[in-house]
Structure formats: structure tokens, C-alpha cells
Amino acid sequence: SLVFRDFPSNKRSQRSGDASTLYQACACNNRISLRNVLHRGVTKDEVMELDNNGMNGLMVACFKGFVDMVHELHNCPYLDINHQDSEGNTALMIASQAGHINTVMYLLNYYPGINTEMKDCRGFTALIKATMTGRSDVVAALLMAGADIDEVDSTRGACAHDWALKTGRFEVIHRLRRLMARPRAEQFCESYVPEWPELKEKVAKATAQKSPAEKFTLRIKNTFGFSFPRDPKDDGVMDHMVRMTTSIHSPLVSTGCRPLCPASPPEMGRRRLTVQELMRKHPHKELEERSPPPLLPGFVSECLHKPRQQAAVLLVFWVKSVQDTFPLSSGSRAESKAAKRERTYKHWKRAQGTRSYFSFLSPNVSFYSSFFLLST
16 A cells, blocks of 8 residues: 655645645645745755655656646656656556546656656556556557557566456457557648548438338338437547547647648657657747747737627638648649638628627627638
């Protein structure tokens, strides 16, 4: 059993600020005290202060699910992210076994040098621990970050899939099969085409001419049939909708960010670089050039105080500037200035028409609905 030091409760610690060391601040989930400790400077001995189980402050925060502490410590000097306690557990193993998905994602994305293949005293990796405890989301995150699915433990020589079968974690088995069937996030690649392959077949089937017998059978089925709730079909319309709306060609994504490596999307079993490693790899000027024009606070306040149709037109101009900077497809044809002016005028006329349609709604709903229609 894990033994932790006795500290005051979280609320009392946050009010009094009596956490004077890094370990105490992490164990009490006291963000203010941790910031003060890091601001005054820390030594290696203070950062690596351990409890009776050999756990440092970061490992305690991962065990308890204190995401704020993990966020504050990612730039802490002298911190060994791969430190092992008395049983060989690392911070990633502890967070994975506990099922703290947000903590695991932050460790994988903001802690350079994190090792996903380290083993504890029994030979279990973080992936095997997450599999044995049925943490399907953590399993998917580890695999997409480069964890080896074929790595076996040192006691029984079983991999993550074998341990999922032995422990009866059928949800994890289903998640592993889905990942192995589609190991690459193809929607984050520039070559992704947002089209559903089955759409033409289903449209042709729905619009085909039916015989009187088929029409009568369909009417009987619609009248006396029962519809029961079912899980979405694999690779069906729901999966296509998720891939299409999260792809780099989606307006919801292209107006907010641009990927640094569009030709190398996340893939199962391949290590992904952390944020710090990406910033070292790409110059600051390149990052600024790839960043989309932001929605400034003054622009937002101006839109909110404008009439609805004028605010929608302003947002159309902003979306247009973003799309001109980052075209949705590399092969798009260049537009003349007259064509651009005509397209902008059509957007404005459309905004005028949506005003009467949304007049029965509240101003905010009308405003955002008009923006959604115009931006799509």
C-alpha cells in the first residue's frame, strides 16, 4: 500500500499557503505555493525529495490526478521524468494505471525525454498497466505516442493484448482492434479527401426506382417496425463525420491552427515529438508564419456590439482572410479580384437573408448561427 505524508487539506493549504517545499505543494495540490517555490528557485535535492515509497512530487501529483501540478512542473529544472520509485514505477506508469487521461496526455506532450517503454520490478510497462486496469483512452494515447504494442513483460512474456484477454478487458480489446484496423490518423494529412466512400452507393440506392411491391414492403416496415438504439457502425457516417470535422481541411481547424508536419500525421507505434522538441526543431519565425490571424479582443467586442448582419459580414471578412492565407487545398485555382468581390457580396446578401430567418431566436443564437452558415 502507498504511504504518503500527512499534510493539511487542499482548501486549508490554499488559503494559508503553508506548503513551503515543492513536494508539499504537489501533495496538497497547492498551485500558488508551487509557483512561489519555483519562482524563488529550487535545488536538485528539493526537486527530487522523495517519500517512503521513493516518489517525488510529480509522481504524487500523477497518482492523485492533480493536473495543475503536472502543468506547473513541466519547466522545472532538475526534474527526472523517468525517475522510478521503490517498485520501479514512473510518473507515466502511475498516471496510466490510475486512468488519469489528461495527466497522461500532458506528460506525453510537454515532458521531453519521457520513456514509454520503461518497466517496473515485475516487467510491466505503462501500456500493460493501462491495459490490465481497463483504461482504453490511456491505451490509445500511449499507442499514438509511440508505445510498443508487442512489448512483453518479464514474468509471463505476455504483451498488452494478451493481458487484456487474461483480465477480461473487452473494451480495451475492441479499442486495440479499431486502432490496428486504422493505425494512422489520415485526416491530419494533406492528402486526405473528405469524402465518404459509401455515400454514392447509398444515394443511388435511395433514389433508385422501386417496384410497387418494394414500396408496399417499405411502407409496412416503416409503419410496424421497431427501432432499437444501437452503437454506431464502424467506419460509418459517424466515424466519417468525426474524421471530416477534425481534418486539417476542415474550416473549424484550418481557421484556428495549422500543423507543423502535415506530411507526417500521428501513427500508431511511432514516437511523437513534444512541444519543446517541436519548438527547437522549427524556428520562431516559421511558427509565426504558420499561425493563423487571431481573433483579437477588440475585434470580438466590435462584432458583439454591431448589429447581427454587420457582425456576420465582419466575421466573413476574417474567415476570408484566413482562407486566403491558408487555402483549404493546395490545388485551388487563383481567383481574380472581381471574383473575390462578387463572392464577398454574395456572402453579404446571404447574411441579410439569415437575419429574418433567425429573428425569432435570441441575439446570441442568431449571431453564431449566421456565422456558422457563412463560414461553411
